[in-house]
Amino acid sequence: MKFIFVTGGVVSSLGKGLTAAALGTLLENRGLKVALQKFDPYLNVDPGTMSPYQHGEVYVLDDGAETDLDLGHYERFTNVKLTRINNLTSGQVYQTVLNNEREGKYLGKTVQVIPHVTDEIKNRIHLLAEQSNADVVITEIGGTTGDIEGLPFLEAIREFALEVGYNNAVFLHLTYVPFIKAAGELKTKPTQQSVAKLREIGIAPHILVCRCEKPLDKELRQKISMFCNVPYEAVIEEQDVEHSIYEVPLMLQRERLDDLVCRQLHLDTPLANMTHWQEIIRKLIAPRHRVRVGVVGKYIELNDAYKSVYEAIIHGGVANDCGVELVKVDAEDIERDGTEKILKGLGGILVPGGFGERGVLGKIMAAQYARENKVPYLGLCLGMQIATIEFARNVLKLEKAHSTEFDPNTAHPVIALLDGQTKVTKKGGTMRLGAQPCQLVMGTKAAQLYGAFVVNERHRHRYEFNNAYRERFEKAGVVFSGFTPDGKLVEVIELANHPFFIASQFHPEFHSKPHQPHPLFKGFIAAAHQQIHHKPL
Numbered sequence: 001m002k003f004i005f006v007t008g009g010v011v012s013s014l015g016k017g018l019t020a021a022a023l024g025t026l027l028e029n030r031g032l033k034v035a036l037q038k039f040d041p042y043l044n045v046d047p048g049t050m051s052p053y054q055h056g057e058v059y060v061l062d063d064g065a066e067t068d069l070d071l072g073h074y075e076r077f078t079n080v081k082l083t084r085i086n087n088l089t090s091g092q093v094y095q096t097v098l099n100n101e102r103e104g105k106y107l108g109k110t111v112q113v114i115p116h117v118t119d120e121i122k123n124r125i126h127l128l129a130e131q132s133n134a135d136v137v138i139t140e141i142g143g144t145t146g147d148i149e150g151l152p153f154l155e156a157i158r159e160f161a162l163e164v165g166y167n168n169a170v171f172l173h174l175t176y177v178p179f180i181k182a183a184g185e186l187k188t189k190p191t192q193q194s195v196a197k198l199r200e201i202g203i204a205p206h207i208l209v210c211r212c213e214k215p216l217d218k219e220l221r222q223k224i225s226m227f228c229n230v231p232y233e234a235v236i237e238e239q240d241v242e243h244s245i246y247e248v249p250l251m252l253q254r255e256r257l258d259d260l261v262c263r264q265l266h267l268d269t270p271l272a273n274m275t276h277w278q279e280i281i282r283k284l285i286a287p288r289h290r291v292r293v294g295v296v297g298k299y300i301e302l303n304d305a306y307k308s309v310y311e312a313i314i315h316g317g318v319a320n321d322c323g324v325e326l327v328k329v330d331a332e333d334i335e336r337d338g339t340e341k342i343l344k345g346l347g348g349i350l351v352p353g354g355f356g357e358r359g360v361l362g363k364i365m366a367a368q369y370a371r372e373n374k375v376p377y378l379g380l381c382l383g384m385q386i387a388t389i390e391f392a393r394n395v396l397k398l399e400k401a402h403s404t405e406f407d408p409n410t411a412h413p414v415i416a417l418l419d420g421q422t423k424v425t426k427k428g429g430t431m432r433l434g435a436q437p438c439q440l441v442m443g444t445k446a447a448q449l450y451g452a453f454v455v456n457e458r459h460r461h462r463y464e465f466n467n468a469y470r471e472r473f474e475k476a477g478v479v480f481s482g483f484t485p486d487g488k489l490v491e492v493i494e495l496a497n498h499p500f501f502i503a504s505q506f507h508p509e510f511h512s513k514p515h516q517p518h519p520l521f522k523g524f525i526a527a528a529h530q531q532i533h534h535k536p537l
Contacts, residue, residue: 001129001135001136001137001164001168002137002168002170002265002267003125003129003136003138003139003164003168004020004136004137004138004139004169004170004172004261005139005141005157005161005169005171005172006019006023006140006141006172006173007141007145007172007198007205008141008143008144008173008174008175009146009173009176009190009191009194009195009197010144010175010176010190010193010194011176014174014175014176014211015174015211015238016070016141017038017068017069017070017073017074018073018248019172019174019209019248019252020036020070020073020138021036021070021077022077023172023252023257023258024036024080025077025078025249026249026252026253026258026272026274027135027261027269027272028078030258030267030270030271030272031269031270032134032135032136032267033132033133033135033136034078034080034135034136034138035128035129035134035136035137035138036071036074036080036082036137036138036139036140037088037124037128037137037138037139037140038067038068038070038074038140038142039089039121039139039141039153040068040087040088040089040142040143041089041090041141041142041143041147041149041150041152041153042089042090042091042142042149043091044089044091045091045095046065046089046091046092047066047067048066056305057069057072057304057305057306058460059072059308060433060434060458060460061083061084061086061434061458061510062081062083062434062435062458063083063084063434063435064084064434065084065087065434066433066460067082067084067086067087068142069308070140070142072311075513076513076514077249077513085127085131088121090149093120093121093152097111097116097120098111114152114155117156118152118155118156119156121152121153121157122159122163125137136265139157141153141154141157145173145194145201146197151201154198154201155201157171157203161203167265167266170206170207170261170265171203171205171207172205172206172207172209173195173198173205173207173209174209174211174238175190175194175208175210176190176191176210176212177191177210177211177216177220178190178212179213179214186212186214188227191208191224192227192228195227195229199229204229206234207230207236207260207264208224208228208235208236209236209238210224210235210237210238211238211239211240212237212239213239213240214239215239216235216237221235233256236257238252239251243284244281244284244285244314246284249277250274250277250278250281253272258272277515280515283317283318284317284323287317287321288322289320289322289323290322290324290325291317291323291324291325291347291528291529291532292325292327292345292346292347292532293325293326293327293348293349293525293528294329294342294343294346294350295309295310295326295350295351296329296331296334296349296350296351296362296363296366297329297331297351297352297359297363298331298332298358298359299354300329300330300331301330306352308507308509308512309352309380309509310326311509311514312508312509312517313326313350313521313524313525315513315514315516315517315521315522316517316518316521316524316526317525318514319517319521319526320522320525320526320529322525322526322529324525327346329342329366330359330362331358331359331361331362331366332358333362334362334363334365334366335359335365338365339368339369340369343369343375346375347375347529347531347532348375348377348378348525348531349366349367349369349370349376349378350377350380350383350524351363351366351367351380351383351386351387351503352382352383352509353380353381353383353460353507354381355405357405357406360386360406363382363383364386364393366386367379367383367387367390368390368394370501371391371495371498374531375531376499376501376524376527376531377501377502377503378500378502378503378524379503379504380503380506380507380508380509381459381460381461381505381507384465384492384504384505385415385463385465386503387493387501387503388414388465388473389401389402389414389415391473391476391478392412392469392473395476395477396469396473398411398414398469399411401413402414402415403463404417404463405417405462412469413466414465414466415465416463416466417462417463417464431459431460431462432459432460433458433460435456436456436458437456437485438454438456438482438492439454439482439483439484439485440452440455440481440482440492441479441481441482441483444479444482445494445500445502446494446502446504449502449520449522449523450519451519457504457506457507457508457511458510458511459505459506459507460507461505464489464490464505465489465490465493467488467490470490473493477495477496478493479494479495479496481494481502482504489505491505491506492504492505499527499530500524500528500531502520502524508520509521
């Protein structure tokens, strides 16, 4: 088995996750089985309790693990199915080590970072290798080289590479080559310093992937090669892409990164056939149709907060050969300026998941605008609850109907706490999480879009539709089109007299890929385009 370790230097947010995912795509298309994992040095046990402002979205896996958003890139770019063993934080490592110490598993020894913490990190790599039975395991180390909290992880992968042998492990270091406008040139010094820091720790990178705004010329590559002790052909240019992140695998293929990795690891494989990927890029760059879609949220200024939602919308566009202009709408702007000013002219409106009361009124107003003006609407998790509250207030005339999350004393709790959640005190990992079966009702729009009657979708919520109100909603035109197999929990709602009004309690965005767009997003974009152009795709 072969191992690739992806580290990052100079600054954070360079795109280590994207680079790892893109490399995974190329290796998969060479016929190799790939496994990917992310090591995060922060002390949180998982990102589930972290603010989207701090960390971006929480990406939920089939087994209910709340993980880093980079795992979303892994699943979107490759065919891997991830579980909780694919994401490790310092919090999980120290929690395990301390539990072991309390149980006497270290036989009275002094517990130290080396070997106990580093051994636990190495165990996780071995565990994934055994369970995945992959040809290549790609491990991304979060943070930036030089961070104090990242040192145990770097030491662990240094030891690991020594143990498996250098023909079986590759260190890929992602760095930044800034363009200094005043001087009019790219500067290599930060890269040199970053590699020097890595070498101090005992890791000599085999490959340097250089993020840059301008192309690296021959002279610069030679300079980086010389001062970083890396072969010339192993200095890889990774320029900012013009249209889409899905261009990254093709760009890295042109730089022959996958050739280099396979040579380094003594893997004899055919060239990657990326024809299908090129067609995706064609549809992104030169689509036959165009549409504008509004996403109404409260973390709208932060792109990573709704990362999977934005990507799934783009995938829906690819499925319809339709370019999507994403209009990011702050729900509080709707509260202040009204729906007509903010939402007019949109082909579709989407309300994603979220927590907390801020912006809820604006989202309710957006759902009302979509319902009354026959604008295609897709609600996800909170977006379904919002649609329910809006319908209760404005159609059923249940004054001040609400969710008990926002108003515990509401006279009409159309959304209420799940039965199993009433005594929960811990916040992390305690919601209804992960893939759960949903039974769709024959003849509904949802069943038609899925082309199936039972689907498995990922959840992350504490509140649900209150069944005491089900009959009143049905009489007024709401179709309950998806339920848990026991019929107790409502999973999908839709409106009968509307071109496209569907909302789900689950998060379909987590199952969408550019080459396998999710049916709900595919249908949503098709309806949005038809709404604006009044003609079928």
